[in-house]
Amino acid sequence: MAGPYVMAIDQGTTSTRAMVFDRESNVIALDQREHRQIYPQPGWVEHDPMEIWERTQEVVRNALAKSNLTGREIAAIGITNQRETTIVWNKRSGKPYMNAIVWQDTRTDQICTQLERQGYAQLYRERAGLPISTYFSGPKLQWILENVPEVRRDAERGEALFGNVDTWEIWWLTGGPDGGVHVTDVSNASRTMLMNLRTLDWDDEILKIHGIPRQMLPQIRPSSDPQLYGKTTSFGPLGAEVPVCGDLGDQQAALVGQASLDVGMAKNTYGTGSFLLLNTGTEIVPSKSGLITTAAYKFGNGPCIYALEGSIAITGAAVQWLRDNLGLIKTSPEVEELARTVEDNGGIYFVPYFSGAFAPYWRLDARGVIVGLTRFINKGHIARATLEATAYQTRDVVEAMEADSGIRLAELRVDGGMVFNELLMQFQADILGVPTVRPVIAETTSLGAAYAAGLAVGYWNSPEEIRQYWKEDKRWQPQMDEARREKLYAGWKKAVERSFGWVEYS
Ligand SMILES: Nc1ncnc2c1ncn2[C@@H]1O[C@H](COP(=O)(O)OP(=O)(O)O)[C@@H](O)[C@H]1O
Numbered sequence: 001m002a003g004p005y006v007m008a009i010d011q012g013t014t015s016t017r018a019m020v021f022d023r024e025s026n027v028i029a030l031d032q033r034e035h036r037q038i039y040p041q042p043g044w045v046e047h048d049p050m051e052i053w054e055r056t057q058e059v060v061r062n063a064l065a066k067s068n069l070t071g072r073e074i075a076a077i078g079i080t081n082q083r084e085t086t087i088v089w090n091k092r093s094g095k096p097y098m099n100a101i102v103w104q105d106t107r108t109d110q111i112c113t114q115l116e117r118q119g120y121a122q123l124y125r126e127r128a129g130l131p132i133s134t135y136f137s138g139p140k141l142q143w144i145l146e147n148v149p150e151v152r153r154d155a156e157r158g159e160a161l162f163g164n165v166d167t168w169e170i171w172w173l174t175g176g177p178d179g180g181v182h183v184t185d186v187s188n189a190s191r192t193m194l195m196n197l198r199t200l201d202w203d204d205e206i207l208k209i210h211g212i213p214r215q216m217l218p219q220i221r222p223s224s225d226p227q228l229y230g231k232t233t234s235f236g237p238l239g240a241e242v243p244v245c246g247d248l249g250d251q252q253a254a255l256v257g258q259a260s261l262d263v264g265m266a267k268n269t270y271g272t273g274s275f276l277l278l279n280t281g282t283e284i285v286p287s288k289s290g291l292i293t294t295a296a297y298k299f300g301n302g303p304c305i306y307a308l309e310g311s312i313a314i315t316g317a318a319v320q321w322l323r324d325n326l327g328l329i330k331t332s333p334e335v336e337e338l339a340r341t342v343e344d345n346g347g348i349y350f351v352p353y354f355s356g357a358f359a360p361y362w363r364l365d366a367r368g369v370i371v372g373l374t375r376f377i378n379k380g381h382i383a384r385a386t387l388e389a390t391a392y393q394t395r396d397v398v399e400a401m402e403a404d405s406g407i408r409l410a411e412l413r414v415d416g417g418m419v420f421n422e423l424l425m426q427f428q429a430d431i432l433g434v435p436t437v438r439p440v441i442a443e444t445t446s447l448g449a450a451y452a453a454g455l456a457v458g459y460w461n462s463p464e465e466i467r468q469y470w471k472e473d474k475r476w477q478p479q480m481d482e483a484r485r486e487k488l489y490a491g492w493k494k495a496v497e498r499s500f501g502w503v504e505y506s
């Protein structure tokens with residue numbers, strides 16, 4: 001008989017969480033551990049895949065212990081993950097050939113400029129729904145094949161496996177070198193630049209452009225799979241054979257966790273970066289305004305549901321930068337107190353394009369700038385400008401989304417670590433001119449993965465059932481007058497222009 005709970009593992013950019021939910025979507029237990037951010041040189045960002053797997057095992061064991069449960073009481077397990085981050089490992093030993101190249105890493109900029117110069121932009125837009133960018137996995141995998149000598153040899157022999165973090169976690173959970181399954185889902189695969197959005201299969205012509213052998217790629221499966229990807233092993237952290245049957249990229253998982261399951265529903269998740277997704281149903285909507293077209297989810301044999309996405313690389317990460325690199329605050333939430341020491345931004349704007357500009361500009365050559373500095377400016381203004389940058393970047397992608405879809409946003413459903421910042425949520429409503437709305441369960445990413453897993457084994461019966469669990473917690477109404485809103489936003493646009501063209505490519 002199916003156990004009475006569902007577990008989700010959320011392997012994010014900065015930390016790994018395991019959460020246990022019951023049938024009414026209540027959180028029964030949560031455990032979370034951070035992992036190291038490795039910066040070998042400017043623009044490079046890495047994670048240690050073995051550390052990620054160790055943290056995963058710890059949080060799974062701790063979440064079970066905290067809830068006094070054993071693996072036998074878990075009906076199913078779902079995975080959600082930081083997307084695009086690229087790992088290549090050996091099938092026999094389970095050993096990665098190098099650290100994971102994280103989505104924020106810009107080392108593939110030369111590969112990407114080369115692809116642009118060869119005139120491939122249109123092909124990627126049409127087939128993969130994406131612009132050419134260092135953000136996605138394809139160029140990262142090409143870089144590994146070209147720079148780590150034994151990878152190409154092993155890949156051709158079928159011994160080197162590629163995966164995003166979902167694939168890595170599922171492979172280990174289902175046995176690793178002892179029969180681990182090598183799979184991914186449509187939502188994750190659509191972030192590689194290698195999947196054709198229509199066929200939901202790897203695109204051979206694109207694989208050829210990057211020189212990627214097909215045999216190193218995982219099988220693409222539904223996000224919620226009644227056939228099960230596999231089962232956890234009894235010697236793994238769950239200590240029992242639990243169906244592994246849900247897999248969603250973290251931003252698509254948040255869309256599901258926010259129950260944004262109808263065409264026209266949108267959410268914005270504020271974490272390390274921020275990611276706004278609009279459900280476009282079974283229609284693949286091409287973007288003319290700098291958004292990306294992505295697979296949102298596929299439940300069992302149902303159709304693939306697509307989304308338009310506005311990906312913003314740096315929002316919460318800029319708060320971490322104030323904390324870790326500048327030492328202006330000790331904890332991230334303290335940024336609010338510091339920002340409240342001043343009335344406004346004092347005329348400065350902070351454009352945090354640390355990884356180049358993502359949506360809607362996609363400029364590899366952009367880097368971060370702070371403009372408008374005078375002797376009047378103090379650390380309070382910097383804190384305020386950091387929070388405001390999150391809201392302005394969101395407006396940039398909301399405008400693009402409205403232009404592409406013709407849908408005028410009535411309110412914005414929000415979630416993620418930054419949504420407990422009242423100043424930010426109010427400023428966001430002010431700068432958009434529509435309310436921001438936070439649900440009771442702000443852990444929507446994990447919840448979305450739990451839903452995907454639970455739906456596969458009949459723990460929840462239908463997507464309709466999960467809609468009833470969404471409940472509003474708090475709503476911020478816009479209070480700023482139109483003239484001030486537009487003046488502030490015009491200043492932001494000017495600042496953004498100043499960030500472009502900083503890096504020059506030969
Ligand atoms: N009260 C706060 N105000 C502003 N930023 C915050 C606050 N609390 C957390 N953050 C930021 O939110 C991010 C963590 O959110 P989370 O959703 O856990 O992110 P992720 O899943 O990307 O690791 C961090 O970048 C942190 O700096």
Ligand SMILES: O=P(O)(O)OC[C@H](O)CO
Pocket residue numbers: 011012013014081082083084103249250251271272273
């Ligand atoms: O791990 P997060 O929450 O920072 O999300 C990262 C995104 O998936 C990157 O595309």
